[in-house]
Amino acid sequence: MTAVAPTPALASSRSGRRAASGATMLAAGEPVAWLMAAGLGLALVMISGLLALVLWNGGTTFWPGPIVELRTLDGATLLGEEFRRERYRPDETLLADQSAAVRTAAAQALSGDGWTSRSLLRTANFDVTGTHFTWISDYEIVPDSVGRPEWAIGIERLEFGRFFGFPLRGEEDRRVVAEGEAATWAWFEAHHREVRRLWEERRDLETHEVGGVNRALESERLRLRGIELREGIPAEWVVAWSDLLRTRRGGSAEEIESARTRLAEIEAAGFVPTDRFRAAAAEFEAEEATLNDRFVELTGEIARLDAAMDRFVMVLRTVDGVEKSIPLAEIVRAIPQNQLGVGGRLLVFLDRWREFLLDGPREANSEGGVFPAIFGTVAMTLIMTLAVVPFGVLAALYLREYAKGGAVISAVRIAVNNLAGVPSIVFGVFGLGFFCYVVGASIDQLLFEAKLPNPTFGKGGLLWSSLTLALLTLPVVIVATEEALAAVPRSMREGSYACGASKWQTIRRIVLPRALPGIMTGAILAMARGAGEVAPLMLVGAVKLAPELPIDGVAPFVHPERSFMHLGFHIYDLGFQSQNSEAAKPMVFTTTLLLIVLIALLNLIAIWLRSRLRRRFAGSQF
Amino acid sequence: MTDRAAPTIPAAPTTRPGPTSIDARASRNLAAIARGETVQAVVHEEVDREQVVLEVDGFSLFYGGYQALHRVSMKVPRGKITALIGPSGCGKTTLLRSVNRLNDLIDGVRVEGDMRLNGDSIYGRDVDVIELRKRMGMVFQKSNPFPMSIYENVVYALRIDGQRDRRVLDEVCERSLRAAALWDEVKDRLHESALGMSGGQQQRLCIARAVAAEPEVLLMDEPCSALDPIATQKIEELMESLVPHYSVLIVTHNMQQAARASDYTAYMVLGRLIEYGPTQSIFQNPKLPETEDYITGRFG
Numbered sequence A: 001m002t003a004v005a006p007t008p009a010l011a012s013s014r015s016g017r018r019a020a021s022g023a024t025m026l027a028a029g030e031p032v033a034w035l036m037a038a039g040l041g042l043a044l045v046m047i048s049g050l051l052a053l054v055l056w057n058g059g060t061t062f063w064p065g066p067i068v069e070l071r072t073l074d075g076a077t078l079l080g081e082e083f084r085r086e087r088y089r090p091d092e093t094l095l096a097d098q099s100a101a102v103r104t105a106a107a108q109a110l111s112g113d114g115w116t117s118r119s120l121l122r123t124a125n126f127d128v129t130g131t132h133f134t135w136i137s138d139y140e141i142v143p144d145s146v147g148r149p150e151w152a153i154g155i156e157r158l159e160f161g162r163f164f165g166f167p168l169r170g171e172e173d174r175r176v177v178a179e180g181e182a183a184t185w186a187w188f189e190a191h192h193r194e195v196r197r198l199w200e201e202r203r204d205l206e207t208h209e210v211g212g213v214n215r216a217l218e219s220e221r222l223r224l225r226g227i228e229l230r231e232g233i234p235a236e237w238v239v240a241w242s243d244l245l246r247t248r249r250g251g252s253a254e255e256i257e258s259a260r261t262r263l264a265e266i267e268a269a270g271f272v273p274t275d276r277f278r279a280a281a282a283e284f285e286a287e288e289a290t291l292n293d294r295f296v297e298l299t300g301e302i303a304r305l306d307a308a309m310d311r312f313v314m315v316l317r318t319v320d321g322v323e324k325s326i327p328l329a330e331i332v333r334a335i336p337q338n339q340l341g342v343g344g345r346l347l348v349f350l351d352r353w354r355e356f357l358l359d360g361p362r363e364a365n366s367e368g369g370v371f372p373a374i375f376g377t378v379a380m381t382l383i384m385t386l387a388v389v390p391f392g393v394l395a396a397l398y399l400r401e402y403a404k405g406g407a408v409i410s411a412v413r414i415a416v417n418n419l420a421g422v423p424s425i426v427f428g429v430f431g432l433g434f435f436c437y438v439v440g441a442s443i444d445q446l447l448f449e450a451k452l453p454n455p456t457f458g459k460g461g462l463l464w465s466s467l468t469l470a471l472l473t474l475p476v477v478i479v480a481t482e483e484a485l486a487a488v489p490r491s492m493r494e495g496s497y498a499c500g501a502s503k504w505q506t507i508r509r510i511v512l513p514r515a516l517p518g519i520m521t522g523a524i525l526a527m528a529r530g531a532g533e534v535a536p537l538m539l540v541g542a543v544k545l546a547p548e549l550p551i552d553g554v555a556p557f558v559h560p561e562r563s564f565m566h567l568g569f570h571i572y573d574l575g576f577q578s579q580n581s582e583a584a585k586p587m588v589f590t591t592t593l594l595l596i597v598l599i600a601l602l603n604l605i606a607i608w609l610r611s612r613l614r615r616r617f618a619g620s621q622f
Numbered sequence B: 001m002t003d004r005a006a007p008t009i010p011a012a013p014t015t016r017p018g019p020t021s022i023d024a025r026a027s028r029n030l031a032a033i034a035r036g037e038t039v040q041a042v043v044h045e046e047v048d049r050e051q052v053v054l055e056v057d058g059f060s061l062f063y064g065g066y067q068a069l070h071r072v073s074m075k076v077p078r079g080k081i082t083a084l085i086g087p088s089g090c091g092k093t094t095l096l097r098s099v100n101r102l103n104d105l106i107d108g109v110r111v112e113g114d115m116r117l118n119g120d121s122i123y124g125r126d127v128d129v130i131e132l133r134k135r136m137g138m139v140f141q142k143s144n145p146f147p148m149s150i151y152e153n154v155v156y157a158l159r160i161d162g163q164r165d166r167r168v169l170d171e172v173c174e175r176s177l178r179a180a181a182l183w184d185e186v187k188d189r190l191h192e193s194a195l196g197m198s199g200g201q202q203q204r205l206c207i208a209r210a211v212a213a214e215p216e217v218l219l220m221d222e223p224c225s226a227l228d229p230i231a232t233q234k235i236e237e238l239m240e241s242l243v244p245h246y247s248v249l250i251v252t253h254n255m256q257q258a259a260r261a262s263d264y265t266a267y268m269v270l271g272r273l274i275e276y277g278p279t280q281s282i283f284q285n286p287k288l289p290e291t292e293d294y295i296t297g298r299f300g
Helices: A009-015 A031-060 A092-096 A100-109 A181-231 A235-250 A253-268 A275-310 A342-358 A371-402 A407-419 A424-447 A462-486 A490-498 A503-531 A535-540 A567-576 A581-617 B022-034 B092-099 B129-134 B150-154 B156-160 B166-179 B183-189 B199-211 B229-242 B255-261 B279-284 B289-295
Strands: A067-071 A077-088 A116-122 A133-137 A153-157 A163-172 A175-179 A312-317 A323-327 A331-335 B052-063 B066-077 B081-085 B109-117 B136-139 B217-221 B248-251 B264-269 B272-278
Touching: A031 A581, A077 A133, A077 A163, A092 A100, A163 A181, A163 A323, A175 A181, A181 A275, A181 A312, A181 A331, A235 A253, A235 A275, A275 A312, A331 A342, A342 A371, A342 A581, A371 A407, A371 A462, A371 A503, A371 A567, A371 A581, A407 A462, A424 A462, A424 A535, A462 A503, A462 A535, A490 A503, A490 B136, A490 B199, A503 A581, A503 B156, A535 A567, A567 A581, B022 B289, B052 B092, B066 B092, B066 B109, B066 B264, B066 B272, B081 B092, B081 B255, B092 B109, B092 B217, B092 B248, B129 B136, B136 B199, B150 B156, B150 B166, B150 B199, B156 B166, B166 B183, B166 B199, B183 B199, B199 B217, B199 B229, B229 B248, B229 B255, B255 B279, B264 B279, B264 B289, B272 B279, B272 B289, B279 B289
Parallel strands: B081 B248, B081 B264, B136 B217, B217 B248
Antiparallel strands: A067 A077, A077 A116, A116 A133, A153 A163, A153 A331, A163 A175, A163 A312, A312 A323, B052 B066, B052 B109, B264 B272
């Protein structure tokens, strides 16, 4: 805004309303407008500040920076990525422990105002040095010793965090096939992709094939257990019988014999299992044997892949001269960070984002991706919305359209509004107590008896989380719907009644369509509230690491009883439960950024739907 | 309808007549009303010669403790336009809304007496209100098209009756829109939102909706009060084209409109029917002085 001399109030009132384009804030002579503008401005500054913080920190996490090498006055050489930089005032006691050279340098550096700068260097190589990060004050560094060695390689691997070092040689079957930095790197690039393909094959075998065998085995066992329960077979017989099965597979002759004797003793004591059970048991035995064969086959296949992968090992040298062998299979990504131009860095950046969005987590969630958490968050929010909107709309319809106003209805309204103020963790406790331990346990009793005492629905899961959050967001939907219903003009209802419509016909054909955009607004608010909620989820189903997605290719495809990962919980886990919290910190921002974008996306979809509805019902208002 | 000449409204007398002036007699009648007494309505004999479509019989209505209608009795003739006039708060709209029992929706309303639609009781204990309302149509003061297409607006009454036959619906839609003189204007955009029409068109759409189910009586509650003069004129022409096929009972604040467009006029004051007769006599030769006061603008 350009500075404009304030016009005298009289003059401006005489000239009447100014054209909007030329008017300044000063022309609107109401002081209260300034107050309002200040309020809005403060809110905007805070919101955009928060968003900018998240956007900057979250957005730059995956950008590969240069790797710097430097020497300290104490004679140590360090190699790493600069993680963070800050101004600080070193403590006297801190300096007292340092060597004479450092103290001299420090005294010189601090002679001004006592402030200096320091960098947090991600030195990584946790398995060699025992630390991930090192603080380096500016005065500790030997002047002009900072460099960016061309062959410094940053490696992301499956364990122990990152590794920074120089390639030394490549080995196949313990024979050196490449030596020297450039040759080793070329050898690595030639083989890494192939080895990773084997690794992925092995992972798929492990999760899908072996998992499938385990599932089949489990379902066979459950079938047998169901028959056992129905036929009333005593537990001791079953124990003795399964002992016999087990010893037959791998026990010595005496063990088999003793198990057989025990079984015979129980049967001699008067119990003879029914024919039906015997038949089922025989079938189980046969099936188990087949599955075991398959399992052995798979184990062999996995061992073959392991052997094929383990042939390739890269030996690297740390900056201290320690040699470290890393199997190629364990290297997720190796980047010659100091050789890359902007384009190369951008490719790494995008590849890391791809991994973040589409892969599962590794290294206790501090590396890898969050796809299961994205999936869980979206699935939970959608199920919650599907549950809360019909429920809330029905409740609001009754309150507004059918119930006769009175003390009871007023009390119900107050109660609904108060529900919005109940701490969300209380809903979590309620969900755990009611949904998991009462409803879920009853379902288990009725439908999953064979699996007991292991709970199926009687524990936290996607369904119970969604329903708990549906309860939490119910007041939002009820209040919004009631307001939308109240806003439907009386004349429209009367018009419908005058045509001979019943109350329900009027509600269904006139009131609800007209109130739909308002109801959608309620649903949008509920979604935003529910998607960002974490506390209750910790009690009713969100977990640090869920091995399986709640929807997958295994019949019955949708598993609402499964625990799931959630972005909000993931943020909490990264920020407060992580062992390597400094490395997890940027991931906290990135995950937050993702959660915000996800909620914004869900909202945008809902807003788009609402505007479509509005367009259908709106027009030039008479 | 060419024979209905619009009667002119007599100018207010400039000089006061003698002691038995109409002012004195008028104030006597009005004083009785103010005391809460029931006043015998003056009904012109022409009314009794008509066929009756709707008969109001000693009808009283109470909003809680307040009595809004005092033993009103009148016969609405078939195939004619009957106008209800009177000062604000005289109960014309209440009477109209009592005919299709819309007042039932208001808490604390109590009625005495009865009405009969073609001989069938309206306030009897075993009357199905929904069925009853299907026999009438109503047009409101402010047009209230539903938030749906023009087509669906018109056939709404049939839709809620469960009519699915496309041919029947199409036919009713066209017939009703033609009856409401709207067909030519909207026939190309039947499936667009009704809310995109102009105010006058919306009101005519409401009339089309009201006549779609062939009502036995068409109730109109000040249908032109929110319209400009040109739209008003169109509605009035439309009303004239509706008779004698339909019977119309219309509430109006606008006396010129009552004089121009109606066959019979009933004048109400404070919940009582005062005078009821052919529009021409009411406006040119009223039997009661208070009627003359009102139509000449000296009262109300």
